[in-house]
Structures are given as C-alpha cells and as structure tokens.
Amino acid sequence: MAIFVNSETRLIVQGMTGRSGTFYTDEAMRYGTTCVGGVRPGKGGGKHLGLPLFDTVQEAVDATQANASLVIVPAPQAGAAMIEAIEAGLGVVVCVTERVPQHDMSRVKQVLQGTDCVLIGPNSQGILTPGQCKIGVMPTVNALPGQIGIASRSASLTSEILAQCSKAGLGQSTTVGIGGDTLHGVGFVDCLKAFRDDPETEAVVLIGEIGGRGEEEAAAYLDTVDYGKPVVALVVGRHAPRGRRMGHAGTLSVLGGGTAADKIARLRAAGVEIAADADDVVAAVSRARAQAAGTAR
Amino acid sequence: MFLAEYQSKEVLAQYGISVPDGRQARSPDEAQRLCKEIDAHKFVVKAQIGAGGRGLAGGIRFAATPSAVAQEAGRLLGDVLVTDQTGPAGETVELVLVEAAIDIVQSCFVAIALDPADGAPMLLASGAGGVEFEQRARMDEDTVHTCPLPEDSAEARAALADFLSGIGLIEAQAAAMDAIYAARKAFIGNDMTLVEINPFARTAAGDWIAVDAKVAIDPNAGFRRPEFASMVADRPAPADELAAQKHNINLVRLDGNIGVVTNGAGLGLATNDMIVDAGGRPANFMDIRTTASSMDVARGIEILLDDGRVSAILLTIHGGGMTSADTVAEGVNFAYAKATRKLPVIACISGKHAEWGHRILRDRNVPVESCDTITAAVTRVVDVAGQGRAR
Numbered sequence A: 001m002a003i004f005v006n007s008e009t010r011l012i013v014q015g016m017t018g019r020s021g022t023f024y025t026d027e028a029m030r031y032g033t034t035c036v037g038g039v040r041p042g043k044g045g046g047k048h049l050g051l052p053l054f055d056t057v058q059e060a061v062d063a064t065q066a067n068a069s070l071v072i073v074p075a076p077q078a079g080a081a082m083i084e085a086i087e088a089g090l091g092v093v094v095c096v097t098e099r100v101p102q103h104d105m106s107r108v109k110q111v112l113q114g115t116d117c118v119l120i121g122p123n124s125q126g127i128l129t130p131g132q133c134k135i136g137v138m139p140t141v142n143a144l145p146g147q148i149g150i151a152s153r154s155a156s157l158t159s160e161i162l163a164q165c166s167k168a169g170l171g172q173s174t175t176v177g178i179g180g181d182t183l184h185g186v187g188f189v190d191c192l193k194a195f196r197d198d199p200e201t202e203a204v205v206l207i208g209e210i211g212g213r214g215e216e217e218a219a220a221y222l223d224t225v226d227y228g229k230p231v232v233a234l235v236v237g238r239h240a241p242r243g244r245r246m247g248h249a250g251t252l253s254v255l256g257g258g259t260a261a262d263k264i265a266r267l268r269a270a271g272v273e274i275a276a277d278a279d280d281v282v283a284a285v286s287r288a289r290a291q292a293a294g295t296a297r
Numbered sequence B: 001m002f003l004a005e006y007q008s009k010e011v012l013a014q015y016g017i018s019v020p021d022g023r024q025a026r027s028p029d030e031a032q033r034l035c036k037e038i039d040a041h042k043f044v045v046k047a048q049i050g051a052g053g054r055g056l057a058g059g060i061r062f063a064a065t066p067s068a069v070a071q072e073a074g075r076l077l078g079d080v081l082v083t084d085q086t087g088p089a090g091e092t093v094e095l096v097l098v099e100a101a102i103d104i105v106q107s108c109f110v111a112i113a114l115d116p117a118d119g120a121p122m123l124l125a126s127g128a129g130g131v132e133f134e135q136r137a138r139m140d141e142d143t144v145h146t147c148p149l150p151e152d153s154a155e156a157r158a159a160l161a162d163f164l165s166g167i168g169l170i171e172a173q174a175a176a177m178d179a180i181y182a183a184r185k186a187f188i189g190n191d192m193t194l195v196e197i198n199p200f201a202r203t204a205a206g207d208w209i210a211v212d213a214k215v216a217i218d219p220n221a222g223f224r225r226p227e228f229a230s231m232v233a234d235r236p237a238p239a240d241e242l243a244a245q246k247h248n249i250n251l252v253r254l255d256g257n258i259g260v261v262t263n264g265a266g267l268g269l270a271t272n273d274m275i276v277d278a279g280g281r282p283a284n285f286m287d288i289r290t291t292a293s294s295m296d297v298a299r300g301i302e303i304l305l306d307d308g309r310v311s312a313i314l315l316t317i318h319g320g321g322m323t324s325a326d327t328v329a330e331g332v333n334f335a336y337a338k339a340t341r342k343l344p345v346i347a348c349i350s351g352k353h354a355e356w357g358h359r360i361l362r363d364r365n366v367p368v369e370s371c372d373t374i375t376a377a378v379t380r381v382v383d384v385a386g387q388g389r390a391r
Helices: A019-031 A055-063 A076-085 A102-112 A155-167 A190-199 A214-224 A261-270 A281-296 B005-015 B028-037 B066-076 B133-139 B154-167 B173-189 B219-226 B226-232 B240-247 B265-277 B293-306 B325-339 B354-363 B374-390
Strands: A010-014 A035-041 A051-054 A068-073 A092-095 A118-120 A126-129 A133-136 A144-151 A172-177 A203-208 A230-234 B022-025 B043-047 B060-063 B097-098 B106-112 B121-126 B145-148 B192-202 B207-212 B213-217 B250-252 B256-263 B284-288 B312-321 B345-351 B368-369
Touching: A010 A019, A010 A076, A019 A035, A019 A068, A019 A133, A035 A055, A035 B226, A051 A055, A055 A076, A068 A076, A068 A133, A076 A092, A076 A102, A076 B028, A076 B219, A076 B265, A092 A126, A092 A133, A102 B106, A102 B219, A144 A155, A144 A190, A155 A172, A155 A203, A155 A281, A155 B312, A155 B345, A172 A190, A172 B240, A190 A203, A190 B022, A203 A214, A203 A261, A203 A281, A203 B265, A214 A230, A230 A261, A230 A281, A230 B265, A281 B213, B005 B022, B005 B192, B005 B213, B022 B028, B028 B066, B028 B097, B043 B066, B060 B066, B066 B097, B106 B173, B121 B154, B121 B173, B145 B154, B154 B173, B173 B192, B173 B207, B213 B219, B219 B226, B226 B345, B240 B250, B240 B293, B250 B293, B256 B265, B256 B293, B265 B284, B265 B312, B265 B374, B284 B293, B293 B312, B293 B325, B312 B325, B312 B354, B312 B374, B325 B345, B345 B354, B345 B374, B354 B368
Parallel strands: A010 A035, A010 A068, A035 A051, A068 A092, A092 A118, A144 A172, A144 A203, A203 A230, B256 B284, B256 B312, B312 B345, B345 B368
Antiparallel strands: A126 A133, A126 A172, B022 B097, B043 B060, B043 B097, B106 B121, B106 B192, B121 B145, B192 B207, B192 B213, B250 B284
16 A cells, blocks of 8 residues: 555656656666656657656646656756646656755645645655655665655655664655655645555654754644554754754744754654654664553553 | 845845944944944944844944944954854854944834745734844744735735734834835745844834844745845855855854764754764764765865864765765765875765775775764764863
C-alpha cells in the first residue's frame, strides 16, 4: 500500500532534459519507478532516455495517463511548473527545486486550494516507497521495504536515519520529504493522516527542526485523535541560536516560530516518543512499540 | 535577507508610509551637521546593524541637541553591539541613523508575512508594540494576533477594522489602515518575505508613523529584483559567511572550538545538538548544499582551518543524491594538501560512496580518525578539542 506513491504510480518529469533531470530520471527508472514521459517546452515530439517528450503537462497526461510529476526545473520556473502540473489534475506533484521564491509558492498554494493534488516540496528530497517508487533525489542504497512511515523536513538527516533503521531491520513503508521551505505542500499532519490510513504502516517517525509551526500542528492533531500507531519524533536545533537562519529558510523563526524545546514538549504531551538525538531514533521506535504493546494488553 | 532600517524605511516611504525625518551619518561631526537639515526639537541616534534586538543592547540613544547627537553618535560608531540575534561576535556599528524623535501616543506592532497554511498574505499585529515587544511576544503567544490581509476593498476594510478594534487599535483607524495597505503593496511588489513596523506609532496629531521598520527581501527572488542587490552589498555580514555562501555552503559562526562539516541543514543541526549535549562547543553551523563541488567543500574547510579558535574538525557526512561522500572527502583532501595548520579530523561518513570517502581521507594522509556512529565521533571530537585547548 504505502502512501501517496506505489507501483501504480506513472511518472512524468518536468525538466527531464536538463542535467539534474536526466540524472534523476535515469536513477528513478533504474530503481523501478514507472516513468512515462518528460515535459520540455519546445521539444515536444522528441525523445529523451527512451521516453517521449511533450510541450505541456496536459499533453503528457493525455498521452501517457501519468498520475504524478517530478518538477526539477530552475527556481525561477518552478512555481509555474508546479501550477501547470496541479492544473493538469495530477494526483502527486513532487518539487525538489531549491530556492523557489516565496511569492511564487504563495500563488502555487492558492491554486492548490480545493484540489486533491498532493504537493510534496519544494526544496524536498522527494518521496520514496522502497521497492516500488522513487520520485526525488534521495539515495536508495539503504532503503528497505517495511512498516515504518517517515516524514521529514531535511534530506541528509533523513537518509542517515533511514540507514540506521534499515540496519536495525526496520524497513520503511514510505519516506516523505516535506521540504525545508517556509511555504510547502504536504506537512506533517497530512503525512500522519495518510500513514494512519495505510494498513502497511505500523509506526511513524517525524523528523522536525526549529522554526515554523509544523511540529506544533502535528502535536495538536495527535491530541485530537486516537492515532492508534506509535509515533516517534526527532526535533533538531535544540542548541541553535535564535533568530539566525540555519540552512533551511524555514528554520528562521521571525515571529514566535517554535523553539525545539517547545516543539518537543508539545509532541511529548501528545503521546509522541521523543528521540533524544539522531542516534536514538531506532531505540525510540522500540520504546514506542513496547509502550503501545503494553497499553494494548 | 534583511535590509537595514534606513533602507527599509526608504522602500516603505515610496509607498506613502510616514517615516521620521532622518539622515545617515558615518562620523559624529557628520551626525551633528545633519541635525540642521532635520526638522525636530529632539533627536534619536540609531545604530544600523543587520540584526534585531538592538534597542535592548543600547543601540538606540536619544539626544536633545545636535552636540548631544554628536556625542551619542561617537559612542555608537565603531562600537560592537552584541544582541540576542547577532551571535557572540556582535556587529560593528559603521553607520548611524539620526532621526527626529517622535512623541508617541500609542505604540503598536504590525507585520505582514505569507501565511504558511494557505500561502496568502497575513497581518500580524498587536496593540502594544515597542522595544521589548519581541521578548514579550516570545514569552506569551497571545501577544501577536493574526488575520488574513486580502487586497484593499470595502469588504476587506470592514473586516480589518473589526480586527484592529479587537486588538485596541481604535484611534485614527482609517489612517492606520491606509498605512497597512500601503505596506501590503510594498510587500507584494518587492518579493518581501517580511515587513515589520515596530513601533507603529500614533502621534497626538493622529498620524501613524513607522518609527522603526524591518524589511526582508526574498534572497531567492534576487534574479527579478536587481535593485536590492546594491542595498544588500552595503550591509556588513561576516566575511566568512559570505565567502562560504559563494561556494554553495551555508555557514553560521558560533562561539565554540569544534569546526563542524556536514552536508544538509538537518544533519548540521542534529550534529551541533549532539556536540553541545556531549559537553563540547561547535565553532560553526555548516550545510554543504547539494550543488557544491569538491572545490567548494575545500573552501569551506579552509575557512575552518584558518580560524584560530578551531582546534578540531568533525565531519558528519551522509552521502546523498548528488553530494556523495567521496565529493566531500575529496574537498577535505584538497584543503589539507594546501594547509599549513592540519587540525585533527574525526569523521562519521555514511551513505552513498561512504567507503570511497573513507579511503580518500586515509590514503591521502589527512589526519583522520573514523567512527561508526555520530555519537562516537562526537564523543571523540569533544575529547580531542578539549585536549587541544589544554595544550
């Protein structure tokens, strides 16, 4: 099952002919993702990596029955590319592009309102359902199919934790990178809801950081439901100085954006098992599972 | 990317927002001379630094006469201000803003940002602004109230009036709304990520004045806002951080002695947390972006090696999509091949091409010690850095 993407996903790549687009489309195909075409205005009718090229997303969808898109275009064009994909009715749009202007994301989010589209990113490593579908820029060497759902704000930390999980035999149902920007598509709450409905997911790991309100919103959501699955969270930036941007745009807390301590306190109060640091996630999953088993008994 | 106060006010004034009459000065003499051009019966001298928290750090001084202005400017210029946002090194004051002091009847706080939930502009406001506002807002979430801020219309104004009345912004409300919509226009028209006016002050005459203003321009929109490039170039920023930025590395100076090299913001934050937990102090935050080449990485390492405070280097690298572990290792190797000061390196390398990365460091005689886990590497580097200090 997994969430958002699986073996039924039919992917087109917007920006497939570029250097990054070529590299990651090739990697996705090698991993087994069903890639059905690419979009590059002006190159419609051509072929790249053995796949048909189209001028517009709509033409690509009409011709290939694609249901997902990877947006991997330069930042100035990323907003318009996401809007084109959303308006073409794709179910999943993944944008890995970094440095998309905020006001462009403002327009994207307003187009997104009221649609069923799942937007992942921008500035995200993408989404990976091990063994079935990779859409994004994450490494797959350490991915293992399994029952842990992961949602995170940062790419390399997630890869590190995913590697630790796999090493301990904890495979993953789906890993979603919600991205490091202030304005993004799906958030922790959307991922929690989807993982809750996914029978294959047995436990969820959230990887958060200072800034923004995503972790607080996750805690508020978990407060209101009987979630039914163990949830573990790692929140990094506990010792980062306030008011200074640490890599991700979203880490800068201009106005009251949550501190790590506050996020941790709220998540803990909502019943989430807190991982003390990046090396404690696997143990935290065990603790949360043991606790859940104890409560069930 | 924050503009300095005087730049922020220049931009807002273009949209019709009232700001105090003011001039910039680089010397006490100049400050005194410029007082003649300012129509005021008393003055305020304000340090122009990039970080906030300036008022509480003594960066805003009142002066009754032009000679007192010169005296206060003399105290501020060349002084280093350390606020809770500058980092421990502080920022040197190279420019002051001399302004007419405003007799304030009511101090409010207003800001405009994009709502992360739906992406639309929103207003953040409080009926009680002022110097200590940020501290107060931090203690109590209910200090700041928010409401959507759609485009100016009769309907929008009615809703905004209700909101403003609710937070105690009642007197001269129509004028306040004019200023808020003007700020919204400036926000939309210039790719701003934040407009903050604090204090947003009402005078006895019923005028609303932006006594202080902070504008952030989206650095990612620089390609279509070239007019701000020169403004930002005027602004002092730590040279190291700017140099790193040119090489696709996000670097933030901290006050410790452990140089930290990581690829990824989350991994960097996680690593620094673990260093502090283990009793050590990071000298920096580093995030090598995916677009960095090994030559870029080398530049980042050189910055750490050239920093006399750093006594050991920790590498926490998880090779990913395009930045594989060997790219980073190659960068470390380049930097060490040139360096005269070869600090000990403790490395935890995993992910794509991890083995290759390890081999590069080992074979090229970088003084490296490898650890299997971040915990082990952190424990070790804290130990090594501690010894370095003792020596």
